Amino acid sequence: MLDDIHLFIEVARRKSMSQTAKDLGLNLSTLSRRIQALETKLTEPLLQRTARGIVLTAKGEQLYTSLADSMLALNNQITALNCDSNSSNTFYLLCPQNIIADLLMPALNTFIKDNPSLNFHISPSNANSQLSQQRFDLAIRIGQQQDSSYYQKRLGAIAVKLVSKKSAPQNRLILPYTQTQLPTGMLNKLTELYSDISYCFDITIARKMVEEGNGVGLLPMSEISCITNKQAFDYIEFQPAFANRPIYALWHNTRQPNQTASQLITLIQGVIEQTPCLQGDIIKLG
Structure with missing residues (x-):
């Protein structure tokens, strides 16, 4: 029964039976039967399927609120016991290459110095690849997360x-x-304005191309802040204005990150509080 409760909690977190089955490596029909068996044991339905996905019933909400954190914590402890003895000293970080190598590097350096016994696995990438395909204790991501x-x-x-x-x-x-990173219809509007478009899916390289005078760039303030001679540059107004891209920390399983991840999040927040271009501010040019 405990295993079935754990499966229910995973479904409730994702609000999707198919996504849960995929993430856990289960057959969808098997997962459905396990949830139905749990509902039978509890004599009440826990989930309702709607056009928008899974909705918890009152009983389901009560069960999730009461047991989610403790069940996920128990699952984490079991997983940790199954790992080799070095795994508890290993920290996996996913992060955007451009800001971790520059603006957020002070936070990372402090974190490393404060945890001399940790073995770090840092995977810097500017691509928002699927987190389910990667191992991580903490992920820093920019843009809305789906x-x-x-x-x-x-x-x-x-x-x-x-x-x-x-x-x-x-x-x-x-x-x-990419088109999926832009608001709906934005790429079409940009195509109407610019006869030539060069795609460069590394933001730092794109900034250096703009800095050299190779064209107009759609750049985040985190890169514009790195331009050396800002007086030689201008912004080009565009309507509708581009929405700010949020910065998120993401983690697994429990509503609060573990102590180590929480420490790094606090350090990153401290840097962001001292860095206007990471708070949505516009860098002054020309």
Whole structure:
């Protein structure tokens, strides 16, 4: 029965039977039968299926609120016992390469010095790859997160604007974002404005291309802040304005991150509080 309660909690977190089955490596029909068996034992339905996904019944909400944290903590402890003796001294961090290597590096350095016995696995990447396919204790992500199966905390925000060197050609756009990272219809509007578009899916490289005067760039303030001669650049107004991209910390299983992850989150928040371009502010140019 405890295993079935754990499965119910995982479904309740994700609000999706199919996603839960995929993440846990279960057959969907098997998962459905296990949930139905639990409902039979408790003599009350726990879930309702709607067009928008899974909704908890009153009994389901009560069960989830009462047991979720303790069940997930127990599962984590069992998982830890099954790992080798070195695993407790290992910390896996996923993070955007551009801001961790620059603006957030002081937080990371302090964290490493404060935890001399930890073995770090740092995976820097600017691509928002699926978290379910990677091992991590903490992930730092920029932009709206679609996966509801992880707990998250908003840490800051980064404004995005079109920027160009004053002497640069205005017909070429340098774009470091995919269509899915842009608001609906935004790519079509940009295509109407710019006859040539160069895609560069590394934001730092895109910024260096703009800094060299190779075209107009759609860049976050975290990169614009790194431009050396800001007087030589101007913003290009665009309507509707680009929405700020939020910065999130994400973690597994429990509503509160573990002590080690919480320590790094606190250090990152401290840096963000001292860094206007990570709070949604616009960098002054020209």
